[in-house]
Amino acid sequence: xxxxxxxxxxxxxKTKSVSAVQRSARGIVTMLLKxxxxxxxxxxxxxxSTDIPDGLTDANIDRVKKCLLGTPAKILLYTLPxxxxxxxxxxxxxxxxxxxxxxxxxKKLYNIKWNYICHPTATAQEMEDLATWVKTKRxxxxxxxxxxxxxxxxxxxxxxxxxxDHIRVVNPDxxxxxxxxxxxxxxxxxxxxxxxxYTAAEYTARIAGILAGLALDRSATYYELPEVVDCDVYEDIxxxxxxxxxxxxxxxxxxxxxxxxACNSLHTFTTDVGEDFRYIKIVEAVDMITDDIxxxxxxxxxxxxxxxxxxxxxFIGAILVYFRGxxxxxxxxxxxxxxxxxIDEAAQADYIKLKGLDDPADLTVxxxxxxxxxxxxxxxxxxxxxxxxxxxxxxxxM
Numbered sequence: 001x002x003x004x005x006x007x008x009x010x011x012x013x014k015t016k017s018v019s020a021v022q023r024s025a026r027g028i029v030t031m032l033l034k035x036x037x038x039x040x041x042x043x044x045x046x047x048x049s050t051d052i053p054d055g056l057t058d059a060n061i062d063r064v065k066k067c068l069l070g071t072p073a074k075i076l077l078y079t080l081p082x083x084x085x086x087x088x089x090x091x092x093x094x095x096x097x098x099x100x101x102x103x104x105x106x107k108k109l110y111n112i113k114w115n116y117i118c119h120p121t122a123t124a125q126e127m128e129d130l131a132t133w134v135k136t137k138r139x140x141x142x143x144x145x146x147x148x149x150x151x152x153x154x155x156x157x158x159x160x161x162x163x164x165d166h167i168r169v170v171n172p173d174x175x176x177x178x179x180x181x182x183x184x185x186x187x188x189x190x191x192x193x194x195x196x197x198y199t200a201a202e203y204t205a206r207i208a209g210i211l212a213g214l215a216l217d218r219s220a221t222y223y224e225l226p227e228v229v230d231c232d233v234y235e236d237i238x239x240x241x242x243x244x245x246x247x248x249x250x251x252x253x254x255x256x257x258x259x260x261x262a263c264n265s266l267h268t269f270t271t272d273v274g275e276d277f278r279y280i281k282i283v284e285a286v287d288m289i290t291d292d293i294x295x296x297x298x299x300x301x302x303x304x305x306x307x308x309x310x311x312x313x314x315f316i317g318a319i320l321v322y323f324r325g326x327x328x329x330x331x332x333x334x335x336x337x338x339x340x341x342x343i344d345e346a347a348q349a350d351y352i353k354l355k356g357l358d359d360p361a362d363l364t365v366x367x368x369x370x371x372x373x374x375x376x377x378x379x380x381x382x383x384x385x386x387x388x389x390x391x392x393x394x395x396x397x398m
Contacts, residue, residue: 017325070209341381
């Protein structure tokens, strides 16, 4: 096996750090929509409105367009049968037909690269199932999937819970009719409503598009939704936000409806998952770093590089170069911020104990660090993501 030169990996990591903000604004949305009148599922890759297939219902076309407003890199669209589709009758002894539902599509998504998932046509149970699936894949399989759901108190950093209903948007058909009528509203047919009202579930498409298309140099807090006329008003919005709800609101300041706080559904904190993880921007940063390091390891190390101490240290050095390139919009650049990675000495010692060939107590720290760990590369580190300005406290003295 050939030796490995450090420069190529450093260049790769430097490229990733330089392009971090740009890449963070090009996230991928996976969207599920109930659309088919038969027991079938179809897949479409949508980059812009010209890619929207003819076979979608008008309502589903609208949902896709709402997502595209946020300028994600692309939408991976999977259509599902409508709820009205039932199994076909079969002869006695034959296997009953199984209707394709959400869970069948989720099984296809495990090894596909995407950032956010939404299902604007989901039932409450399907929303719950989607949130649970994302939580499970993040916690058990270390995936960086994220979901935008509605009315699901998932209490998880990977699940965004939109709870604002009665989201009113001006009907484009009404606008067209008004223009044809020369601006005379009285001439617009009464059959064309002025507004379209969306539920929180339907508007998950819009929120997913925003979050996937937003760069890491800002937060989605106070992100304006110019198409929205008004929406439900919360009696105590601070409490809703504290409970992990993503809320829309209008301060009546002339700037329209905005995202109140770009938070996910996490509201129970531990020593491992602190309050910082309630912010979507922070989770985005950590997820991007995780993906970049994991992808580089898989592409340039797995099966190609011998697993000795020197090559481990080369890999660590490349990651540290990558961290330095992220300081500013992604990682905190202040002198007190900690952004580092190193060999996990505790994990190395546990590995030695497990093998039972040596006693870590008889080894020096350096011997533990250099111990042959087979195929395993065990590292530990710490990063300090930087958030955006969102809260102000100012006191004037006289």
